[in-house]
Amino acid sequence: MSEPIAQPSATLVDAPWQAYRRPYVRDLAYVLACPNVLTEWLDFAPHQNTHTISVHSTRFWQAQFAAYRPRLDELDTTNAYQALTRYLVTRPSPNRLGFHFEGLLSFWLEDGFQRGLHSYETLASNVQLYNGKQTTGELDLILYNHADNLVEHWELAIKFFMGSAPFEPENWVGINSNDNLQRKMTHMQTKQFRTVWVDTENHGQVKIDKRYGIIKGRFFLPKNITNFVYPSWLAPSFPMHEWCDKYDTSTLATLDIRELRAAHYIEWFSKRDFYDGRPSALIHSENGILKTGLYFEGDRPIVIYPKQHDEKSD
Numbered sequence: 001m002s003e004p005i006a007q008p009s010a011t012l013v014d015a016p017w018q019a020y021r022r023p024y025v026r027d028l029a030y031v032l033a034c035p036n037v038l039t040e041w042l043d044f045a046p047h048q049n050t051h052t053i054s055v056h057s058t059r060f061w062q063a064q065f066a067a068y069r070p071r072l073d074e075l076d077t078t079n080a081y082q083a084l085t086r087y088l089v090t091r092p093s094p095n096r097l098g099f100h101f102e103g104l105l106s107f108w109l110e111d112g113f114q115r116g117l118h119s120y121e122t123l124a125s126n127v128q129l130y131n132g133k134q135t136t137g138e139l140d141l142i143l144y145n146h147a148d149n150l151v152e153h154w155e156l157a158i159k160f161f162m163g164s165a166p167f168e169p170e171n172w173v174g175i176n177s178n179d180n181l182q183r184k185m186t187h188m189q190t191k192q193f194r195t196v197w198v199d200t201e202n203h204g205q206v207k208i209d210k211r212y213g214i215i216k217g218r219f220f221l222p223k224n225i226t227n228f229v230y231p232s233w234l235a236p237s238f239p240m241h242e243w244c245d246k247y248d249t250s251t252l253a254t255l256d257i258r259e260l261r262a263a264h265y266i267e268w269f270s271k272r273d274f275y276d277g278r279p280s281a282l283i284h285s286e287n288g289i290l291k292t293g294l295y296f297e298g299d300r301p302i303v304i305y306p307k308q309h310d311e312k313s314d
Contacts, residue, residue: 025076026270031104032065034216035235044186053211067117101158119147124200150209155192159217160268162243162305220303243303263294
């Protein structure tokens with residue numbers, strides 16, 4: 001693994017999705033404009049016979065967002081918004097964050113291809129994998145890239161991870177402490193990305209030419225950390241915020257708990273101002289200790305999380 005590089009201005013993240021008024025349009029803009037967390041794929045299974053996995057550059061996602069921006073403006077200001085909402089709410093499990101992320105990207109892929117805004121035609125999605133009659137997993141997206149004449153497999157993940165020193169992939173963990181970046185990447189590489197041939201309903205059997213891991217979301221650094229150095233694998237423009245140990249009373253004392261608002265689950269994507277009138281975060285505390293989760297301090301997201309494993313919080 002290459003040496004870390006310092007990125008002193010990286011925490012000043014540009015958030016163009018905040019310009020949109022309608023929540024699902026803001027989410028869609030966020031999904032496109034947010035870079036992949038990775039600048040390169042890290043191989044955590046070097047002794048297994050796995051395929052090469054690529055990641056799209058930050059420039060790639062900037063270009064996709066720019067090309068689709070006029071359509072985002074239309075969705076945000078006209079009745080065209082109904083097409084997006086209908087698409088999302090009719091998909092399986094629309095209230096789960098991972099499925100919402102997949103639905104947003106799938107809408108962009110289908111809608112953008114029909115409008116000639118990108119070269120990716122969707123051949124299949126949610127392809128079931130079987131071992132005999134037993135389902136063993138599924139593939140997220142099988143696409144045909146008309147620009148490069150390649151069949152591509154895109155595997156998606158939306159992750160909201162809290163980091164701790166030394167900030168290697170295994171040190172970025174989720175609210176479920178069993179979930180971390182290294183474990184997710186290893187699973188993707190050794191499970192979904194092993195597939196070579198895919199049966200599609202409308203295009204027959206196709207052979208995968210190229211594989212892309214698409215991991216987006218938000219990362220949270222320990223509050224009051226100084227001199228954080230970005231590892232070379234971590235995109236310096238990736239959305240970065242703060243987390244605080246729920247038992248760190250001295251740091252929590254620097255927050256005005258009366259001004260904190262517990263976030264609605266979908267606000268991991270983007271803040272919904274119409275939730276601002278809900279009761280304050282104090283009702284989400286037990287014995288003066290805030291519950292684990294996402295809060296807003298004004299418009300700034302902050303996660304309250306136990307530094308040590310806390311089964312009750314899980």
